[in-house]
Amino acid sequence: MSGRSLVGIAIAASVALVAIYLAAGGSGYEPTPVADPCAEREWRSPQGVEEAAQQFFLSALDGAACELGVSRETLAAALATEESRQAFAAEQGIDDAELETAVRAGLVRGIDDAENAGALSPLVADGLRAVATRVPVDEAIGLIENGSAIFGDAGGVIDDLGGLLDQAGDLIP
């Protein structure tokens, strides 16, 4: 075999491989994009209690993330463990008051989105919004995590939390 043929074969083989891999999408990798938490997200099938609870959970996470200026995914990862929560707060320079404000904003966003999607009546939504601004932050987080309670028995939730607020009010001189 001549030297020229050898070089020609090498060029052909290399170009063919690169062309095939490019055609197969070799240079097309993009990480799955992460949505803007402040943008509206459409509720999928909000009819059932469990489905609505899921959408409520995601809306509330979006609302809290939007308030903090991070992605929903970053906030979800931060909330996974106590260590990750502390690391996130230190990294973002967030204190407890700001975190509480964000949780409440998330809860209100979830209630708003549920109302807009027709999963909550305006009357119940108003009641929940009033509760959301005053309820202790742990209860607010509990509501976000267990949204099925809201969609299964919203009135009961308002009564329970209202009672809790009354008790708290009695303690305040």
Place this chain on the structure above:
Amino acid sequence: MSVARSGRLRAALAVGVGLVLADSSVVVLALPDIYRELDVSVSAVTWVLVAFNLVLAISALPAAALARRIGPARIALAGMVVFGTSSLVCGLSGTIELLLVARCTQAIGGAAAVCASLELLPAVVGSEQRAATVWAASGALGAALGPGIGGLLTELISWQSIFFVQVPVAAACAVALIAPARSEGSRERVEAEVGAAGRPHLAANAALALVSAALAAALFLVVLLLIEGWRMSPIGAAAAVTVMPICALATAPLASRVVAVEARAAAGVILIAGGLAGLGLLPDASVVLTLPPQALVGAGLALTLSALTEAALAGRSPQAIHGGWTIASRHAGVVAGLLLLTPVFTADLETERANAEQAGIAALLDADLPPGTKLDLATRIADQIAAEGDKVPVVGPAFEPLPDDPVERSATVALRTSIESEVDRAATHAFSASFLIAAAFALAALVPIGLARRRIGL
């Protein structure tokens, strides 16, 4: 020298050269195990490779000069003894510090054995040209076989066994060198010859350095991609990277049919560049897709390393000194490749790891699972990622045990598949830039090859 004795010595020299040069890549597949066992970072463990290649590059020329001054058989014998003893210490090392010191002394012994062997080979094989061919082929074969053998030993026994098996091989080579060392006469006049050694073949050595930098990426990064990126077992990765030496062996006869050294060198670097570009453009995280690029790299390696080494040695004397230059160039190239590319791929790996984490959480949040289950999974995945430190995470165990409810179970399995696919794609992409830079190194070798062809007829 009797025919049998000559044959034994020839085999010992060829095996010795292959053994030493295999060591520049033999631990590649063992690196993940070493850094887990010795508890060091990816960057730190890279020094197990870098230290050996760096010291080999630095000590090659002094070793060659020593071989000329004291006698090649004596230096080859001493080199093999040092190499074998250091291999034993490497295997017994319980700390990264001791392992690195032993790797350095291993490289000093190895440099002595390899450079002195080139001085001994012409008398055994009949001519300097034939000696250069045998020497270059042994080195290329050793470098290509190294990762596969290392991976096999790591999986079947342990990373330490890679070093332990070298001890008897080095001892056997040393035994074959005892008789020539004893019969070696005094070499009083050699000092003058050392001083008079001609200039090294700059173009061939520069091309060797660039190609070796590219090959370091091919051998090192492919293995890391398979084991760390795609979480393959060392034995699986060893099987996958065996494609390279197989193609190198298959191409070797073709190389001998083409007389034009510059054509072999140029074709080789084009194939290496093409193969590396293919690895940088993998369409999917599939081991099968790595095979054609590896085949090109293997074929290119066989063509170019032997051609450039022959060119660097042709008509130059003394052979040991010019052989020393080729070893110094090759291993300096390997070191440069590793040092330049390691920060690139570790930074990319970190970026892609963060991207994959976000994408994985997005998939988790959008999964058709109750919020409580999602939060529980998120906690387990976060724990799993934290436990894996700076490595590409294995998220599968975070999904165990699977839920009993069939619908939830199916959704959980789909989610696991989606996250694992995202991690695989991100890990694959993390290596892309490094492979493409390595391909550029290989293509850059065409410049010295072309210049040498024009000016002095490579």
